Amino acid sequence: MTGRIAVSSETDSWHATLQWIEQPKQYTINIIAPMGQGGAHIKGNNKHVTLRSDEGKIFEANTAEELLTRHTGMRVPLEGMRFWARGLPEPDRPGIEKLNESGHLAELNQSDWLIEFMRYHRVKGHVLPGKVFMNTADLKVKIVIDKWEFY
Secondary structure, three states: OEEEEEEEOOOOEEEEEEEEEEOOOOEEEEEEOHHHOOEEEEEEOOOOEEEEEOOOOEEEEOOHHHHHHHHHOOOOOHHHHHHHOOOOOOOOOOEEEEEOOOOOEEEEEEOOEEEEEEOOEEEOOEEEOOEEEEEEOOEEEEEEEEEOOOO
């Protein structure tokens, strides 16, 4: 998936281009900030995650959320986003779902986040959202998906 991400809190905000590659046992997330503001390259699986900054510094953690919190100071829910970006609830976590007229998720309350799904598209037999807005008490995350690809 390629698109754009914007993250904002009361004290800080940033936006970037997002490239997310999901494979059965691992994922890669490239966050490319505009005009030389830096970026991050995240690779992970269900046990270990590494982040390489544009300056070549490498950071490690057990979860992507822990790693990004340390790197940005914001608790961005990357583990949940892996599912939410595809219009799915995160497995094995309770949530309250609201469906749209087509039977797809319109809204989800999960893990203290309100997730709104908009502008669904059909891509190679899959119905996927084009916009996902995520809000919690102190953080807002917006993802606009420009392109879905399947390999």
